[in-house]
Amino acid sequence: MEPVQVSDPGIRESQEGDVKSLIIDCDEEGRCPTGYYCDAQWLCRRGGASASGTVSASPTDVWINTNATSIGSTQICWQVYQATVGEVWVSVDGQPELLFTQAQSGCEFAWWIQVGHHYDFRLYANTTHSQLLSTVTVTGYGYQGLR
Numbered sequence: 001m002e003p004v005q006v007s008d009p010g011i012r013e014s015q016e017g018d019v020k021s022l023i024i025d026c027d028e029e030g031r032c033p034t035g036y037y038c039d040a041q042w043l044c045r046r047g048g049a050s051a052s053g054t055v056s057a058s059p060t061d062v063w064i065n066t067n068a069t070s071i072g073s074t075q076i077c078w079q080v081y082q083a084t085v086g087e088v089w090v091s092v093d094g095q096p097e098l099l100f101t102q103a104q105s106g107c108e109f110a111w112w113i114q115v116g117h118h119y120d121f122r123l124y125a126n127t128t129h130s131q132l133l134s135t136v137t138v139t140g141y142g143y144q145g146l147r
Contacts, residue, residue, distance in 0.1 A: 030122075030132040037131045051125035053080035053133040055088060060138050062113040065145040073111040074138050076121050080104055083125040086133070091120045102127070115142035 012023040024044035026032055032044035037051075055078040062072040080086035085104055089097040100121065101108045113119065119138040125131040 029135075030124075030130070042130075051080060051083040051131060051133065053078060053083065053086055053123050053125065055121055055123035055134045055136050057110075057121060057136045057138045060136065062138060062140050064113070064115050064140055064142050065147075066115060066142040067144050068147045070114065071111065072113045072140060073109050074113055075107055075109050076100065076136075077107040078105060078123050078134075080123065080125055080133065083131075085126055087124045087127060087129065089122045089124065089129070091122070093117055094120075097122065110138070113138060113140045115140045 011025070013021070024032065024036065026038035026042045026044055030038040030042070032038050036044040036046055038044060055076065057074045057076050059074055062074050064070070064072040076088060078086050078088050083104070085102055087102040088100045088108075090100045090110070091097045100110070110119065110121075117140050119140075121136050121138065122132055123134045125133055
């Protein structure tokens with residue numbers, strides 16, 4: 001099956017015999033059109049999108065007294081539905097993601113938040129790291145207070 005470029009750079013046409021198919025690429029954040037999910041090869045697949053979930057942070061703005069410490073913390077909570085497990089991955093300042101935690105639901109502290117950095121926590125369904133369900137961003141801010 002040879003892919004052939006069509007007008008949209010995220011959509012390719014493929015032909016095998018008399019059958020033509022469209023191949024839709026996931027966007028850079030692993031998202032696809034409604035009714036599709038992003039698989040491990042970063043291709044949008046129809047169906048399988050019944051899994052859902054949320055990830056949250058408290059707080060999302062972490063204020064750090066730089067006269068007393070250099071790090072702060074936030075609590076990350078997540079819940080997945082119609083999936084065996086959820087994986088929460090974190091990207092610091094747009095760098096590659098690292099696995100933060102995994103379970104169907106729970107809360108964990110990220111105690112390493114630093115001033116001037118942005119942390120994107122992304123919740124994926126199951127362990128394939130292909131179906132992005134939810135994202136929350138945490139930012140570290142500094143202030144000078146009393147020790």
